[in-house]
Amino acid sequence: MTEIVVNGVKREVQAPSDTPLLYVLRNDLELTGPQFGCGLAQCGACSVLLNGTEVRSCITPLSAVKGKDVTTLEGLPARWAAQKGLSAADAAKTLHPIQAAWIEEQTPLCGFCQNGMMIKATELLEHTPSPTLTQIKAAFTTSGPSPHLCRCGSYTAIIQAVQRAAHAMKGSQA
């Protein structure tokens, strides 16, 4: 049995310790935000935050996550609420500004890759609140194990959503 912390909650997992985190999240913990795209860390559909850093859950064994803090797409609202010190009541009805921006910009087409896109955007904006276009492109192409791929071609909409989210997140700090 392995004990891991996912979205702020301690979870006990029976799966073998070499099981990739992706299958633990999707099958054991019913957190289906992360998607199976390649199993090779080449696309980013399965991304989660591990202690705040974007990792590919498809190649991250359960054993590597023990004692660390995992955030999935489902956990983004609570992550934001905790960072902002929102009440539990407010936290329950909020979305992360990144998710809100994704909706306002109508970013997804099929949407299958967007889990990883929003996770990567969270990592970026937590470290770089006012990214330049070059920094945004670098985050989604060269910063991780591979570029984050979108076959529908929503990259322009992703850039616009990141810019919108950055603005909103800064605004909320004022």
Place this chain on the structure above:
Amino acid sequence: MSTKQIPVSRRDFVKTGGALFVGFAFADTEKASAAVTATVDKLDPSSPTSWIEIHADNTILIRTGKSDFGQGTVFTAYRQIVAEELGVSFEAITNVISGDTDRTPDGGGTFDLLMHSMPNIRKVAAYVHQALLDLASQQLGVPKAQLSVKEGIVSGGGKSVSYGDLVNGRKLSLTIPVKGDINSMFGLTVEGDPPLKPVSEYSIVGKSFPNSVIVSKVSAKETWAPDVRLPEMLHGRVIHPKTLGSKLIAAGPLDKAKFPNAQVIVKANLVGVVAPTEWEAIKASQQVAAGTKWTEWKGLPGDQRLFQYLKEDADWKTAPVAKSKPKGDVATALPASAKTLSATYQLPYVKHAPIGPTMAVADVRADGTIYIYTHTQNAQALRSGIAHMLSIPADRVVVRTFAGPGHYGRSNGGNAGAEDEAVILSQAVGKPVRVQWTRQDDLQWSTQSSAAISDVQLGVDANGRLASYEISHYMPAMQDDRLVGAILAGLPTIPAPNEIGSLFGIANGMQDPWVYDATPAVAEFAYGTSQVGQTSSPINVGLRDHSLRTPGQYQQNFPRELAITEAAFLAGADPLAFRLQHATDKRVIGVLESVRETSGWQTHKTRSAHISGNMGNLRHGQGVSVMFRSGTFWACVANIAVDMTTGAIKVEKITMACDPGIVINPSQLKRQIEGGVVMGVSMTLLEEVRFNESGVVSSDWRNYPIATMADVPEIKIALINRPEIGSYGQGSEAANALAGPAIAGALLDATGKIARRLPLKPEYVQALLKA
């Protein structure tokens, strides 16, 4: 855990005609028990409530057989059009049920969504509108002609009643006239001509309503096809043959000590491994695959010899030749031309390459019914394919569709890839089975978009006008809707598309309407042949082909549009002005003028005229292309920079002008066009299926690269709304076809070099530059 609340989705409990259809409004914790007691009863398509339900609280539910594949059309345009015809607000339509075979009335697939599919629900809305007016007239005692409707309230003669109150407890005396076969590719068609709302009175069409399903996807509340879990469900993997023509010699032994809960299932050439957990299924299948023996096969030309094979070896003589209506006499006009061009254009195989490999869950039940949970574009056609495979009546099969990774036409004839394999494995073990393909499976065992070659001969007269144009297109058969698992298991399937050309004549049909009407002599031909390797493959597989966006037209528009740019250069003319000179249709002229203005096109006759804009080792160029498809006119300008040393092309800007007639939802259309542009840039610069004599060797994103955010150009879009046209053109994603010829035209502009083959990889461009 809270129940997943999705404002507009197919997953809510639905009341219809008094019967409760149990839907998918399960809580997070209930995902593991998504086994529904779905009825195999089908909806009666002649009943209006099978299409549109108006509830007492004035909310409305609509049903369509077409599923959403990332265009959002059924959640935006369909709602807008139905709201318009009914006379209700967009927001009044709170639920859209789409795609499921037992819960939607008309079948058909996710293609031709606006021109050929949407009229079904639109006509039903118009019929219902009239029936409601009749009912209101009766109830209010006011003549129908004096009644008007606004936001679902019927008013007249100083009285009013809401739709909800009108239908409350009453049945509309209305029968929807339908024809066709629901199990066919195209499904049912609603007949008749009910009075439609005049376009001049539209207030909902033309506005940018948001796509409601985006909320559930972004907030992790959508149930995607890969999320479906059934009680006792096993995870499955299929070990596909070593080559596209291999037969099984022996499945590898399973190490039961390591994988105590796994099972191997063999049926003819189909080898599957199932296990209670996904990780055990994965590891066990890898272990079994390593020991599985297959016969060898070498029946493909290999990608290096592909175009030579198509030119010299393929049989183009058996299939009838498609021709467009000839104009003038090219035989006399060509030799009389002042300057002539004779050239061959080559396009490689490209993959649909969805971000998620195909998957499906199948539940073959003891009572003989089969439930399939998947992400197909054509659930009814899949249902009949599965029934055919098992030689059972179609009414024993239910297909439920869910959100999935977009795959751009690959399943528009029913099969997304894994459904039949899941059914075969589920039948073998007597439990539900979820088959998930790997990335490698998806690149090597799915269909692809056909390779093609085209020969052009054209002549330009002494006045610099196009005097003669002849093109011959050669493309292997497309639209292979066979179930690959059924083929491997030796079970019945429909035949492979043969050289005669399949559905729509998509292989050897004319797909790219001519738009330069001022040309005096034009002749166009299209030749077909069998899929490469298929007829010689011992298992009848080979390189299977399928629609990928703009199918066939992508292959035909690239050679034509690049040839027209070359003709302009022969004539010493600006390629955009040259196109305008040869166009007579005001909508072709309209998109060209629009793209010229929006892109900041610099009119010039030769590339040297703007070479001063070049810096250092980079040369800049501009190119243009035009297309007419499914009621929509397109023009594209590409601005590129070419590295003269490495041959690397950077697409700096793509400008697209689009005239679809009536623009239904401007912001959604723009997002679709942006996506099409990116796919077009990707196909032009990067994409080519690598294959050897035995099969596809592209296996992952490293050896089948697609565009990343770094490759994305600035994208400018000009939408031309023409309500006076009165029709909805479609194919918003068709932008993918225009980038190639515009970029190749820009390369010619920048360097004087003509690249007649895609993709424009640096080494190819570098070789052209050195030549």
